[in-house]
Amino acid sequence: xxxxxxxxxxxxxxxxxxxxxxxxxxxxxxxxxxxxxxxxxxxxxxxxxxxxxxxxxxxxxxxxxxxxxxxxxxxxxxxxxxxxxxxxxxxxxxxxxxxx
Numbered sequence: 177x178x179x180x181x182x183x184x185x186x187x188x189x190x191x192x193x194x195x196x197x198x199x200x201x202x203x204x205x206x207x208x209x210x211x212x213x214x215x216x217x218x219x220x221x222x223x224x225x226x227x228x229x230x231x232x233x234x235x236x237x238x239x240x241x242x243x244x245x246x247x248x249x250x251x252x253x254x255x256x257x258x259x260x261x262x263x264x265x266x267x268x269x270x271x272x273x274x275x276x
Contacts, residue, residue: 180272187265193258198251205247213239 190196213236215221222229225238 178275180269180275183265183269183272187262187269189259189262194251194255197254197258198247201250201254202243202247205243205250209239209243 212221212223216223216231216235216239217233219231222231223235223238224230225235230238
């Protein structure tokens with residue numbers, strides 16, 4: 177088995193990778209969002225907004241409004257990490273010698 181051929185299979189970037197990461201992280205974040213909505217809705221855990229602790233329905237609205245931005249931020253970091261790792265992998269593959 178050739179190492180260069182094996183690694184070349186993993187160096188291809190999937191189509192619509194950012195969208196897949198975003199949707200996956202959004203659904204992964206939903207259980208934590210529901211838990212945080214319950215805790216802040218009942219006044220157990222505050223939501224910090226502009227250095228002010230917020231409870232109740234206002235906290236629920238803030239959580240729901242900021243969820244897409246939080247998921248977008250994590251998706252961007254994940255996508256950038258994947259692209260950087262893919263770049264390094266392609267450089268490593270290019271440096272491997274050809275096997276005859």
